[in-house]
Amino acid sequence: MQFRDLKKQYQVLQPQIDAAIQEVLCEARFISGPQVKALEDELAAYVGAKHCITCANGTDAITLALKAWHIGAGDAVFVPDFTFFASGECPAAEGASCIFVDVSPETFNMDAQKLEQAILQVKAEGQLIPKAVIAVDLFGQTADYDAIRPICEKHGLLLLEDGAQGFGGTLHGQKACSFGDISTTSFFPAKPLGCYGDGGAVFTDNDEWAAYIRSIAVHGKGGADKYNNVRLGMNSRLDTLQAAILQVKLKAFRDYEVADVNKVAAWYDEALKNTGFILPTVPQGMVSSWAQYTVRLPEDIDRAALQAKLKEQGIPTMIYYAKPMHKQGAFTNTRSATADCPITEQLCQTVLALPMGPYVTQEAVQIVAAALTACPQQPLIVF
Ligand SMILES: *Cc1c(COP(=O)(O)O)cnc(C)c1O
Numbered sequence: 001m002q003f004r005d006l007k008k009q010y011q012v013l014q015p016q017i018d019a020a021i022q023e024v025l026c027e028a029r030f031i032s033g034p035q036v037k038a039l040e041d042e043l044a045a046y047v048g049a050k051h052c053i054t055c056a057n058g059t060d061a062i063t064l065a066l067k068a069w070h071i072g073a074g075d076a077v078f079v080p081d082f083t084f085f086a087s088g089e090c091p092a093a094e095g096a097s098c099i100f101v102d103v104s105p106e107t108f109n110m111d112a113q114k115l116e117q118a119i120l121q122v123k124a125e126g127q128l129i130p131k132a133v134i135a136v137d138l139f140g141q142t143a144d145y146d147a148i149r150p151i152c153e154k155h156g157l158l159l160l161e162d163g164a165q166g167f168g169g170t171l172h173g174q175k176a177c178s179f180g181d182i183s184t185t186s187f188f189p190a191k192p193l194g195c196y197g198d199g200g201a202v203f204t205d206n207d208e209w210a211a212y213i214r215s216i217a218v219h220g221k222g223g224a225d226k227y228n229n230v231r232l233g234m235n236s237r238l239d240t241l242q243a244a245i246l247q248v249k250l251k252a253f254r255d256y257e258v259a260d261v262n263k264v265a266a267w268y269d270e271a272l273k274n275t276g277f278i279l280p281t282v283p284q285g286m287v288s289s290w291a292q293y294t295v296r297l298p299e300d301i302d303r304a305a306l307q308a309k310l311k312e313q314g315i316p317t318m319i320y321y322a323k324p325m326h327k328q329g330a331f332t333n334t335r336s337a338t339a340d341c342p343i344t345e346q347l348c349q350t351v352l353a354l355p356m357g358p359y360v361t362q363e364a365v366q367i368v369a370a371a372l373t374a375c376p377q378q379p380l381i382v383f
Pocket of ligand 1: 060084086136162188198
């Protein structure tokens, strides 16, 4: 069994993907070929954003957004404590101070009330200027934008949506990657929409930021001429091969993969109900794109032993994430390390992500559920 079955997806889409790759090879426009612009138009339309700028990866996408806002030393950027490292790495690398905020145990996403407390505390300390919130759409589910957006507006903060795991999800029918003043995503192969290497994108409705990001993604070019460099930038492009592959995959994603992965989640929900494992919850009004199906284990369960037992039976599982952001070595001895995030600490001890994706079969779900519930560590409590 695969944790995320990319081979199966390729088998299903092989004729179209092979043809798309062949076309790029024949045209030989490997950088900024016509497929890149075509994909950007399709992505912008799908998400419902005015501009889409593709780039080299999801980490660069966050960095490009922060650079467009000139975020740096002396600025406070609020980031959930329970996320992939890049969400905090990017603002810190720009010189800003990350203020890590605890999450909700039900949604795994930033707790809006604790966000506001953290903003007020930074204001009271008077050392840093609160500048932006990076809200992460963890495991396929959008952050709580109904609560976070008004807090950003009230306190004059920019909102960056890190939609690396959220692409394809919706909140009140509105697509992920359209909630931030700037939103970003990743096309890392295992993300909800993945390419065959690294890739990313930035979304915004703001013309000025979009133009600025297009410039700094290509060495600070002025207008269309990349040899006229009006500012310092970086080299962060999505190459034509990845764009061509993504065009095929976006169609499958839109046509059936998001629906299918939701079926898989429903099978897990059914197979694991009343077993003592705490199942992921999707709040009213949200549709997840299920980057992960993450259960929580009761605290008395030996997670490592359970994982080993499952592995013996050929069932791969993962721990996203084993360490709170504020405890990462990179933040030792910084203001960021002082965060108080008990929920994140607890989640890091108890989460377990199960094999997931649109190509997981109902039979596979039954096998995983049977293995989980047959383990001697199985919780006896029935909720
Ligand atoms: C994967 C991921 C990123 C970074 O994307 P890359 O394409 O790997 O650089 C950023 N934020 C989150 C939440 C992610 O899961």
